[in-house]
Amino acid sequence: MAYILNIETATKNCSVSLAKDGEIVALKELNEGGFSHAEKLHEFISEVINIANISFSELIAVAVSKGPGSYTGLRIGVSAAKGLCFALDIPLISVNTLTSLAHSVSISDGFKIPMLDARRMEVYAAVFDANNTLKEDVSATIINEDSFKEFLDKNNVYFFGDGADKCKDILAHKNAYFIDNKFPSAQDMALLSFEKYKKSDIENVAYFEPFYLKDFVVTTSKK
Numbered sequence: 001m002a003y004i005l006n007i008e009t010a011t012k013n014c015s016v017s018l019a020k021d022g023e024i025v026a027l028k029e030l031n032e033g034g035f036s037h038a039e040k041l042h043e044f045i046s047e048v049i050n051i052a053n054i055s056f057s058e059l060i061a062v063a064v065s066k067g068p069g070s071y072t073g074l075r076i077g078v079s080a081a082k083g084l085c086f087a088l089d090i091p092l093i094s095v096n097t098l099t100s101l102a103h104s105v106s107i108s109d110g111f112k113i114p115m116l117d118a119r120r121m122e123v124y125a126a127v128f129d130a131n132n133t134l135k136e137d138v139s140a141t142i143i144n145e146d147s148f149k150e151f152l153d154k155n156n157v158y159f160f161g162d163g164a165d166k167c168k169d170i171l172a173h174k175n176a177y178f179i180d181n182k183f184p185s186a187q188d189m190a191l192l193s194f195e196k197y198k199k200s201d202i203e204n205v206a207y208f209e210p211f212y213l214k215d216f217v218v219t220t221s222k223k
Contacts, residue, residue, distance in 0.1 A: 005062045006189040009037045009077030010069025010097040016044040017186035022194035026051035037076045063193030066094035067211035068124040074210035091202040093193045098126040100188040110156035115163030123163035143167050
């Protein structure tokens with residue numbers, strides 16, 4: 001039996017799942033508005049292992065959400081995943097955060113655009129069709145009234161993720177629809193990570209780095 005541990009920490013949702021052959025066995029996640037990853041991640045990892053009543057030695061791989069997303073969140077998730085892979089001598093699998101988020105929404109036609117909040121009116125976004133085929137690659141986009149117009153003029157477009165809320169007033173197109181309360185989750189990584197494992201699509205544990213998309217910027221506190 002192929003058990004894969006999935007770790008998602010790219011946003012404020014601290015999420016861990018254990019999947020067997022691509023099917024969820026256990027899930028623990030917390031999205032309370034603040035970043036609790038440093039406190040909760042290892043606790044959640046132990047809990048899903050205990051829920052499934054297996055040992056760490058039964059894991060065949062660890063999958064981690066690689067970004068884009070929060071610099072600190074991604075570092076915490078990748079560090080934990082690497083540590084487990086080194087200790088257990090098992091492969092590391094990376095899953096694009098926006099790809100797994102796209103799989104959380106099903107549509108019959110049109111396009112879906114998962115969005116993660118960046119700074120001000122900027123989002124990390126990618127465009128997928130109803131079959132989850134990538135139509136426009138991941139980018140950091142400053143939203144204005146013409147954003148994604150080529151897709152909105154063709155068909156219905158569904159926006160979701162924690163970056164979509166701030167776009168509602170600007171993307172006021174008749175074909176624009178917004179789906180609330182969607183966050184990247186380790187639940188949506190299960191099948192993706194299993195498919196990558198079957199194809200031996202794995203990372204170099206020593207050299208793998210998260211997909212930050214933009215350089216980390218240090219800001220000075222106003223306090």
